Amino acid sequence: MSAALTKKILFVLGGPGAGKGTQCSKLVEKFGFVHLSAGDLLREERQSGSANGELIDRMIKEGQIVPVKITLSLLQQAMNRSGRDLFLIDGFPRNFDNLQGWQEEMAEDEFQVQGVLFYDCPESVMEERLMERGKTSGRTDDNAEAIRKRFRTYLDSTMPVIMYYEKQDKVFKVDATPGPDEVFEATSALIGPLVADNTHATMSFEESMTTFYVAFAEQQLDQVCQALGDMRVSAQRSSSGDADAAAVRNEMLRACELKAQGLQTSALEQLKQACAGADVDVDAALIAFARCSALGAAWDAAPRFSSCLETIFATQARASLDRVRGSKQTAKVNENGYIDRAFYVEALSELLTGATDIMNAVADVTSDAQVLQQVLSPIHSSSAEIALQIVQMYAGDARMVAWERRANAQAQRDPRQALEGDDVEADESLQMMDLFLDELAFIIRVLVSYTAFLTTVCEGLGRQDGSDGFQIKVQELSGVYLVLERFYVFQSVHKATAIAxxxxxxxxxxxxxxxxxxxxxxxxxxxxxxxxxxxxxxxxxxxxxxxxxxxxxxxxxxxxxxxxxxxxxxxxxxxxxxxxxxxxxxSTTRLDTEAEGEQNDVSFSDxxxxxxxxxxxxxxxxxxxxxxxxxxxxxxxxxxxxxxxxxxxxxxxxxxxxxxxxxxxxxxxxxxxxxxxxxxxxxxxxxxxxSLRKRLSLVIQRQMDEQLQYVLTSTQYDAFGSQGSPLLQLVEQEVIKNRELRRYERALCSAPFEDLVEAVTQDLTSCVERALLVSRKPCNDLGALQLEREVTDMLARTSTLVPQKSLRAAFTRLFQVVFILNLMQPSHVLDYLASVREELSVETITTLLRMRVDFKQQDVVRAVEQMTKVDVKNAASKTSAPH
The missing domain is CATH 1.10.357 (Tetracycline Repressor; domain 2)
Incomplete structure (x- = not known):
């Protein structure tokens, strides 16, 4: 029956750190979804020893991608086994290959995709969350470089899947930036109608209770535990509704829990069997302990389970130490007397990662602090003892004390004086120090992550270490790292500058x-x-x-x-x-004095x-x-x-x-x-x-004195418009086609070349303005218009040298000069005095007005007098204004 039940599925997608896991847990608790993770299912199958598990294990070890058919098969089996019809599939489909496989393998009438629950979150927020999680997760991949790689994978592979469903109007988009509670409110509002339409969900408590009694009668522990878990979820989900109905369900749940206690002895016996023997399956023991916890017997089960895990992890930790010692014995020594120490780092990471994995698994089973303390303390003690021994062995082989002594000697001197001269550190020395610092930083991160993890999994766990614990070791290693990293930085920078x-x-x-x-x-x-x-x-x-x-x-x-x-x-x-x-x-400037038949004497011209x-x-x-x-x-x-x-x-x-x-x-x-x-x-x-600045100034001034004219007839004005003017030809030759400037373009990076062109343009406009004012070039209205046209063309032509950069600012003063020359009457300058005085002095404006041959001199004098009065008045008001 369960296999034929139509299943409603929500894919849950979002970037790493968007909070998908947190929201899925809340959705399971409130709405009774079954939460499935493709990654978790693959890991479980890999460890199961099945044919598929062996295939998955082999493919992962060989670096191959597990076929999507296997993933889909595991998802389908998990959904069918659950007997439920509301599913959250987390992190799937990750790409179009996954999506195509789903569409080909999963029958639409049985597996109905309701849409994609998409948690949208800015990359900066996701990175911040992951970096914070890295402090306590025990995961070594929660670091900046690994996080950014995961972002790129998400954007390149998963976002196209989201866009595919968006076109079908099947994306439930939630802003994941706020806190978890606010995000969940928004999530509930979006998918509430979907859950409300699901009549099976409203019957889940009663169905679960029926399943419980059937399983209890048949003494099926797994089914009893599963049914109890489903009933608890359903009761929690309906607690905010009808109070009377919720009270009845809670009473029914308590009755089932009391009845289930009758199976505690059987569950404890299964735990005893799972923990017996020399070759204990940790997963089987964990499942047996989970049964005891679900039936309310966690406290009774804790001593045996704790003893079992203590034996297992003590053995594994000692084996890890033995492997390290073996690797040390067989490691080859390089020409500098060092061995390859990668095995230390790998062993330490493997040891503590294994410990955090099992601790997380136990914490998922029970939240009782006393039970957790009893079960997890032996695991931590075994792992911590061996981890510290591995670190101590590493420090010896890495000659950490010798490096520290040398760095401290350097640190006692002023680095600015100590590194003067050409005395530089040898390449081999810096390379070995660089490698050592890489290893030391990683070891510190592993120890810090593990220490932080202990405080999150169980309050007080690890405090029994006292002064010999990880905190002291982390502080010791951090001090060594700090001294050596400073030494490495100063020595490396000094060497780089010396041999540049x-x-x-x-x-x-x-x-x-x-x-x-x-x-x-x-x-x-x-x-x-x-x-x-x-x-x-x-x-x-x-x-x-x-x-x-x-x-x-x-x-x-x-x-x-x-x-x-x-x-x-x-x-x-x-x-x-x-x-x-x-x-x-x-290569061609040397004189060839060895050619046969030539005179030995070198002429003066040569x-x-x-x-x-x-x-x-x-x-x-x-x-x-x-x-x-x-x-x-x-x-x-x-x-x-x-x-x-x-x-x-x-x-x-x-x-x-x-x-x-x-x-x-x-x-x-x-x-x-x-x-x-x-x-x-x-x-x-x-x-x-x-050269450029000096030549540009001389050429423009000479041409302004000898060739340029701005008292024009209409015929001359039109001719300049069609044939070009001498000033524009000069700009073309001296700037646009300047060989020296082109050489700089080939030799400079793009941004500095743009700065150079901007500086050349500034010089160009300053030279033109200065030449105009020095020569006091007469002009009429057509000449002023011609100058305006020339300046506008100069801006357009120089801009072709740097299309990505605006050169308008370099022409600001010159356009103001052109503006003054193009006034209809001298008195009009008073209307624009405030703006033009930001760039031009009164003397400059006066000179420009007097250059217009078609202005009456008395009008110019009157305008200058009025302008001077306004300027004096403005200056006085600024002086008297309170500071």
Whole structure:
């Protein structure tokens, strides 16, 4: 009958950390759903020893994906066994392959998908929840890197499934951002009608009670326990309705519970059998204990179950220690005298993960604190004792004391003075230290996660360890880690700055290798610190990172222009005094004095040519180092900004109740980012000052004096519109098609090149304005219109160099100049005085008005007098205004 029952199914989907598990538990409690997890079913089947279980185990070990048919078969069996018709399937379908398999294998008339319960939650909120859960979950995959990978998988694979059902109007979307209770209210409102239509759900208590009596008569313990559990859920679900009916059901439930106590002896006997023998099946023993707990005999069952688990885990822990000792004996020693220590980390993680798994399973069976304390304490004691021994052995093989002694000696000196000079740590030493820190940070995380987990599973569990417990060991290891990580950061940054050399980022674009090396070191150090799950440890490491940036890295970037680097140069077109182009490169400037038949004497002209080439080579190398400095400073600012954001996000998610880490630093990280932006801006100005700025100013002033005219006839105005003006031709030649600027485009990163173009544009507009004012160029109304057209075209043409950046701000003053020149009457300036005075002085405005040959001089004088009076009045009001 159960297999033929039409089943109503809700798929429950959402990102990792959206709260699906919490909401499913609440839905089971209130509405009587059966909660199924595809992942849990696969794990159970894998451990069952069945043919399917062996297949699943083999495929997982070989890294293969378990066929969806197997998953669907397990889901179908679980639904049929339950005898129920309301199901929540959590985390399925994860992708379109799952969805297609469901549609092909599951008959629609028997398995009716009502829709998808979709918990929508921002990624930042989910990450914050998972990072917080990582402190107590005992799971080593609740870390920032693993979490982000799970987000990507969810977005790439699961979201398309949700969108598929959304098109069919079958998505129950719930905002999962608020607290669990608020989210559940919204969930209940959405799916309430679905449950109300399900007549079977309203009969679940009576049916469960019937099942109970049938099972009790047949002495079927599993069915009795299942029926009691269903009755409790149904009674809880209906408690908020009719009070009288709820009271009757509660009385009936108590009667069944009293009757079920008659089966306690049988349940205890089954537990005794499950715990007997040398090869005890932990899952079978746990199921037997769960029966005792369901029948109210948890306290009586606890001693035997506790003794059983103590024996099992003591044996497993000792076996784990023996494997570690065996691995140590067979481990190969490298050339530096170290062994591969990965087996220590793996053994420790496996030991404590196994302990947390069984503790979680027992806690799911009973919530009685005394029972939990009695059952779980021996597991913890066995695991803790062996774990601490493994850590001690690891510390010896890793030569932790020697590393700590060396780092402490370094820490007693001022790192800014101790690391001066070219004395750098050997690569092998830094590599071994890096590996050791990776291992140590992971060990600390495992121990911290396990310690935090103990407080959540049972109050007081683990406190009997006293001074020899995990807390002391964590503090000891954290202290060692802190000293060594600081040592590693300063030594690595110092080495990176000492051995830095030009690095080709892409063809023709060079940066200093120190950028990539230091970025890698700092990001890795912060990642390790975040794994330790300690606010003070993380804060201390971040302070060390900022200190290394300020004391070593920033000075290294600032010194790049003076470092004796030789950067590969492409052949350069050098312009001679006569204007002709001569192509030269470093490979063609040497004089060939060894050619047969040539005179040994070098002529004066050859010597002069060689001197010119050497000067050109030197100049180009200086310029190349300057450009490399700009690129390096830009990339430094980018990676420091990214580090700033990473630290801020981690601080908010990992330590929401502590002071933000970024607010506790002696030097704010954003100031470091600003420092590198300042370097970019200053060096861009230096590049311009080498030739572009000087030449641009001379050429524009000369053309303004000799060629440009702004007293135009209509014929001249129209001709400039169709043929182009001399000023626009100059801009095209000196800016748009400038070979030097094109060379910078090939050698600079995109953002610094945009800054350079903006600076060139600012120079261009300033030069045009200055040339106009210096020459006091006469113009009429058509000439003013022509200048406006030229300035507008200049903006359009220069913008083609950097399509992603607006250059409008560089033209603000020049457009104000054009605006004044295009006034209909001098007096009109008074209507716009407030706005134009933000950019232009009274003297500049006066000069511009006098440049208009078609303005009457008395009108100009009158406008200037009125403008001066307004300006004086405004200045006086500002002076007398209270501060």
């Amino acid at each position: 050399e030009p690095q080709e980022l892409e063809q023709g674009v060079y940066v200093s290798s120190v950028v990539e090396d230091v970025s890698f070191v700092l990001n890795k150090a912060f990642f390790r610190a975040s794994q330790c799950m300690s606010y003070h440890t993380t804060l201390s490491i971040v302070i060390a990172l900022v200190d290394a940036l300020e004391s070593q890295y920033l000075p290294a970037i600032m010194a790049l222009p003076s470092r004796p680097y030789v950067i590969p140069l492409i052949p350069t077109n050098a312009t001679t005094a006569s204007g002709s182009n001569v192509t030269r490169s470093s 010597m002069l040519l060689q001197a010119v080439d050497e000067d050109l080579e030197r100049s180009l190398q200086e310029e190349a180092r300057l450009i490399m400095t700009i690129n390096s400073a830009f990339m430094s600012g980018e990676f420091i900004h990214a580090l700033h954001e990473k630290i801020n996000a981690f601080s908010r998610a990992g330590f929401p109740n502590d002071a933000p880490i970024l607010e506790c630093l002696p030097t704010p990280i954003h100031e470091m980012s600003e420092a590198f932006r300042s370097i970019v801006a200053n060096e861009v100005q230096e590049v311009l000052s080498r």
